Amino acid sequence: MKKTKKAVILLSGGLDSATVVAIAKAKGFEVHALSFDYGQRHKGELKLANEQAKIQKIKDHKTITINLREFGGSALTANISVPKNRSAKQMSHNIPITYVPARNTIFLSYALAYAEVLDAKDIFIGVNALDYSGYPDCRPEYIVAFESLANLATKSGVEGSHLKIHTPLINLTKAQIIKKGLALGVDYSKTTSCYDPKGSKSCGECDSCKLRLKGFEKARKIDPVKYVSR
């Protein structure tokens, strides 16, 4: 009998990571997902991460509480306003205030710890280098550097087996991600992308909502999520 391959997946409750779970499952991985309660203002995403974990029937799902508010420094964790209605040009320049310092490095470090305990050699993260928000820790060269680090940091590396960081979305447009996810049966009504939701409705105006809406438009699909302003 073939041994089941385990994968640790960072699951945020957003569109991208829900798609990544479906991709990993389609590749035959047993999925162990990690979500983070890091003091984000859009905490509702954790409920949706939980729902995705159930709908997609993954092996297990842990939510880790970490306090990044202690450090501050981002519109997502401190009392700074989320920028709205920025143009594509504004969004493509500079690192936005919604960038959370070292967030992906912290998340991937926990994933690495969990992978080592599970003896999993595969970590999946839904970063994207095309329709992304200008965060330094979403770039391909960042992922390559983390994979090198991972293989030096752990028993796996020392003992010679290779740990891989999978980024199946890295070269896809948001429209391509959405098409792929729908083909795999992902229920996007149980995802959220908004940085500044009002109750269960997305604002439709933050960078993340704009990227999502543009993606659905280009994919010629209906976004099943409710928006305040539409």
Next chain:
Amino acid sequence: MKKTKKAVILLSGGLDSATVVAIAKAKGFEVHALSFDYGQRHKGELKLANEQAKIQKIKDHKTITINLREFGGSALTANISVPKNRSAKQMSHNIPITYVPARNTIFLSYALAYAEVLDAKDIFIGVNALDYSGYPDCRPEYIVAFESLANLATKSGVEGSHLKIHTPLINLTKAQIIKKGLALGVDYSKTTSCYDPKGSKSCGECDSCKLRLKGFEKARKIDPVKYVSR
């Protein structure tokens, strides 16, 4: 007026990190220390980290709670016995059960986040490649990889300023570390190295106690800490 250089330092309550704080201060850095309550069985070290922060009059000291027990997999965080009275040969082979999966990667990730918020370009960690316990995440090549990652992960990296991971103890023997610390006035009675203390007394038999005792012996100094078995 010369601008004060800020440094983020990982402070454990042990002998090494207390020495690192003294070294960074002697180099003129304004010290911002981070300690971690990660479910370690030797939690008493946090009280001593706090005392060191006070004695050495550093700028600020935060203790971050993170739950590595959730993952398990180490004698320091799970219900596995700490090995005792291992020979130097046993200690130099294989990765011991006291290794905590990805611990230094997680700690350094938090240090990176804090450095970015403070706009500090310097992170200090008391890892040691000579008298160390065989942990993969204490090796020089690991630190080099983390520094590369740090410069890709953050605003600093993108904006061109360089972030440095300082490891002032990496090539020192435990005896040399102790001599250096004593020359800088470090009070080692307010440090602890034991993985399995009984009340305020160190066991004297775990790998960490043995390395410490050997260090004091070779430095021809008295270890001011109390031991159960001596």
